[in-house]
Each structure stands twice: as structure tokens, then as C-alpha cells.
Amino acid sequence: MTDATVTYLFDPLCGWCYGATPMLDRLAASGVAVELLPTGLFSGAGARPLDAGFAAHAWANDQRIERLSGQRFSQAYLDNVLNVRGTLLDSSAATLGISAAGLDDPYRRLPALKAIQQARYVDGRDIVTVDGVAQVLSDAGLADAAEALKAPTDALLATNRDLVGRGRALFQRLHANGVPSLAVIRNAAPRLISSNALFGSYDNLVAHIQAA
Numbered sequence: 001m002t003d004a005t006v007t008y009l010f011d012p013l014c015g016w017c018y019g020a021t022p023m024l025d026r027l028a029a030s031g032v033a034v035e036l037l038p039t040g041l042f043s044g045a046g047a048r049p050l051d052a053g054f055a056a057h058a059w060a061n062d063q064r065i066e067r068l069s070g071q072r073f074s075q076a077y078l079d080n081v082l083n084v085r086g087t088l089l090d091s092s093a094a095t096l097g098i099s100a101a102g103l104d105d106p107y108r109r110l111p112a113l114k115a116i117q118q119a120r121y122v123d124g125r126d127i128v129t130v131d132g133v134a135q136v137l138s139d140a141g142l143a144d145a146a147e148a149l150k151a152p153t154d155a156l157l158a159t160n161r162d163l164v165g166r167g168r169a170l171f172q173r174l175h176a177n178g179v180p181s182l183a184v185i186r187n188a189a190p191r192l193i194s195s196n197a198l199f200g201s202y203d204n205l206v207a208h209i210q211a212a
Contacts, residue, residue, distance in 0.1 A: 003186070004185055004186040005033065005184070005186075006034045006035070006182065006183070006185075007034070007035045007037055007170065007182070007190070008024060008035065008036050008037065008180065008181075009037055009038075009039050009167055009170060009171050009179050009180065009182070010036065010037075010038060010039065010113070010179050010180050011038060011040070011041035011043075011091050011095075012038070012095060012098060012113055012117065013041075013089055013090075013094065013120070014042070014179050014180065015061055015062050015065050015073070015121070016061075016180055016195070017117075017179055017180045018065070018071055018117040018120075019068060019069035019071045019198075019199065020198040021071065021113070021114060022069065022071065023199075023202065023205055024110060025110075025114075026202050028110060032209075034110070035106065036098070036106075036109040036110060036113065037170065038091075038095045038099075038163055038164050038167050039168050039171050040091070040095065040168060041091070041179055042089050043090060043091045043095055044092065046091075047088050047090035047092065048088065049088060049089070050081075050084070050085070050087050050088060050089045051085070052085070054089065055082040055083060058082060059073075059078060062121075071121070072121070072122055073121050073122075074123070074124060075124075076122070076123060076124030077120060077122065077123075078124075080125075081124055081126075088128055089128070090128050091128075093127070093128060093130045093133045093149070094116050094127050095164065096130075096152065096156070096157075096160050097112060097116065097133040097134070097136075097145060097146075097149045098112045098113055098116070099156060099159055100112075100137075100144075100145040100146075100148040100156055101137065101142050101145035103145075103148065103155075103159060108142065111140065111142070112137060112142055112145060115136055115137065115139070115142070116136055116137075130149060134146040137149065170190060173190065174190060174191075175192075177195075180195055180198055181193075182195070182198060182209075184209055184212035186212070191212040193209065193212060
């Protein structure tokens, strides 16, 4: 479809990124090589307590995302994730798990991301601790990634730092407003695709990519 590189900037705890996943699936199924780069939005200094105010804000956004994308946000997610106090909104473990899944094959990052999103938003499972993410990856048939996450090597940690660093650098270069963001890179020159294109028709998204 295109000779350009398509790069997807995301955070695994971003509800809008979960909403955009069906479009990524369609791009990948059509043969488009999509590189996934985490931005670390909710990790490190970006991590924050999941208090009642933020939970209410998130749930209101989630209802909008569900209407636009058809992606399900379940009662289990509301009860067991958003309404549980004393937990953090911290994507560090999930991001490292996705990096572990793609260590030898970058195309496994998308299945890992999808498994983590499904676990959180549909099954209402823990994906903010290493043990929680490792169990999700193992259940998704990514047992090697789960083991790597529980005992990360220097190589995995370096790869994760590189991916997040590249994601943040591209995010800043594009002056993106948030995630999800999609960039088309031709001749080393990245161009930002409006995130709205991820929530419209597939044909419209393809047209945006081809025109970039």
C-alpha cells in the first residue's frame, strides 16, 4: 500500500490507544509494516495515583471511545481497575513486557499490546505490576516474554530504554498533542497523521497515509 514506514506512538494504559487498535489490526492485515514505539506517557515521572477524580475522568472518556471505536470497556474494568483505590496508573511494567515480546521479533509487540489492553479494559485484570503483566503475556502464548519480564536482562532494559527514547523523540519532533499518534516516514522525514483518522473509516486512514 505504501513504501513509507508507518510508526505508531502509544502507551499501553491509554484508553484512546485501545480504541485505535482495530485500525492497527487492519493496517497490519493489509501488509503495512507498522512499527510500535511507546512514549512512556504514564511511566516514570508520568505515573500517577489512580484516584477517584482521575477514575471518573477516565470512565467518561472511555464511554466516548467505546462509541467511536466499538471497543468494549467492561464492568469488570470499572469495578476491579478504576474503582480500586491505592493503585497507580503506571505503564512501566506493561511497556517493558511489550519490549520483551518484541525483543527478537518486533511484530510481536502488537499481539502483546492487544493482550494487555484486553486484560485491562475487558477482563479487569492487573497490568500495572510485573507479576500481573507476566501472567497476561503467559496466558496469551508469550511465555518467553513473561519470563524475560520477570528477570529482565541488561539487553532487554537497554532495548526498552531505546524504544521509549525513540518514541519520545519522535513525539516531540512531530509536536504531537498526545497518544495515539501515527507518523508516516518517507526519506527520513516524518509526517504526523491526525489521530482522528484512527477513529473514522479505514479507507480514510489509508488515504491519509498515502497522502502523507
